[in-house]
Amino acid sequence: MSVTLVYLVNMRSDLEESELVVRExxxxxxxIAGLQYIQEASRLGWDRPGTPEHxxxxxxxxxRDGSAGPKDRSGVPLYxxxxxxxxxxxxxxxxxxxxxxxxxxxxxxTTFAYNPAPMNPVLAWRELVNYTKPDPQPAGETWEDxxxxxxxxxxxxxNKSWFRVYxxxxxGTTLVEPATFTLTCGAGATQGFRTYAEAVAxxxxxxxxxxxxxxxxxxxxxxxLWFRTEWTSAVGGSAMGVRLRNGYWELPxxxxxxxxxxxxxxxxxxxxxxxxxxxxxxxxxxxxxxxxHEPDDW
Numbered sequence: 001m002s003v004t005l006v007y008l009v010n011m012r013s014d015l016e017e018s019e020l021v022v023r024e025x026x027x028x029x030x031x032i033a034g035l036q037y038i039q040e041a042s043r044l045g046w047d048r049p050g051t052p053e054h055x056x057x058x059x060x061x062x063x064r065d066g067s068a069g070p071k072d073r074s075g076v077p078l079y080x081x082x083x084x085x086x087x088x089x090x091x092x093x094x095x096x097x098x099x100x101x102x103x104x105x106x107x108x109x110t111t112f113a114y115n116p117a118p119m120n121p122v123l124a125w126r127e128l129v130n131y132t133k134p135d136p137q138p139a140g141e142t143w144e145d146x147x148x149x150x151x152x153x154x155x156x157x158x159n160k161s162w163f164r165v166y167x168x169x170x171x172g173t174t175l176v177e178p179a180t181f182t183l184t185c186g187a188g189a190t191q192g193f194r195t196y197a198e199a200v201a202x203x204x205x206x207x208x209x210x211x212x213x214x215x216x217x218x219x220x221x222x223x224x225l226w227f228r229t230e231w232t233s234a235v236g237g238s239a240m241g242v243r244l245r246n247g248y249w250e251l252p253x254x255x256x257x258x259x260x261x262x263x264x265x266x267x268x269x270x271x272x273x274x275x276x277x278x279x280x281x282x283x284x285x286x287x288x289x290x291x292x293h294e295p296d297d298w
Contacts, residue, residue: 023223026161026187031227033098034163034183038231039282041087042179046070046078059283060087060179063233068178089178090169093298095192097162099153107139107149161185162192166298168228179231182291184298188222190215194298226291226298235280 057070086094140146164184193199196215
């Protein structure tokens with residue numbers, strides 16, 4: 001019995017250590033999701049309902065004048081300045097519980113072969129390859145189903161991880177760089193709420209059985225990492241040499257693809273030509289800092 005008890009204790013200890021490793025990995029993976037959100041939200045996703053155009057932002061720091069953004073092409077902020085909520089500078093952080101959808105919008109069917117070749121050697125070649133079904137095919141049965149998907153969480157993926165984004169402000173009213181953020185990356189089931197009181201204020205107390213002790217228990221089982229980062233409008237790029245061939249400028253081989261002519265050009269004489277190709281139209285980061293301790297505001 002003693003040997004069995006020691007064995008069971010060791011097994012439980014190993015399981016708990018493995019769980020810590022898994023949550024640490026989840027929290028670090030969430031960092032990637034948070035950074036990508038900051039990048040994309042610098043320009044995308046600000047469409048105002050009821051307007052004919054799809055508004056596009058010009059960065060957290062407006063690339064035209066260096067002011068706090070995102071702003072539209074007329075210079076009007078695309079968020080409620082002074083609302084006290086993200087992305088207001090120093091406002092309440094935005095939280096993002098993460099999960100896998102049952103089926104995301106515009107999903108494509110994963111069928112391996114839509115048009116298997118008929119097993120009939122007497123058929124002509126054109127009949128063997130005369131495809132009868134479109135490829136690829138939508139996963140939804142109707143356009144509405146294809147467009148909306150089934151966005152409900154898969155049960156096995158819910159309450160696993162989350163992140164929060166806080167747009168930084170120094171103590172008092174001193175403005176930090178308007179593109180500086182604190183990212184909180186969590187692996188656990190509190191869904192990104194900092195406190196139980198915050199969940200109640202947001203009308204989500206029932207997620208925790210309206211029990212602050214239950215929230216405290218979930219928080220004690222979580223792994224949280226804090227990072228600070230600064231977005232920049234610099235997008236980087238790469239130089240690609242071009243050459244002339246039969247009166248056309250031609251892109252070089254990329255991943256061993258075939259050469260591709262681009263447009264007609266006058267022959268050049270002995271001068272190397274390059275194109276600068278932008279790699280990230282939604283900006284990049286000046287720095288990403290791992291914080292050793294929980295910050296005051298997140």
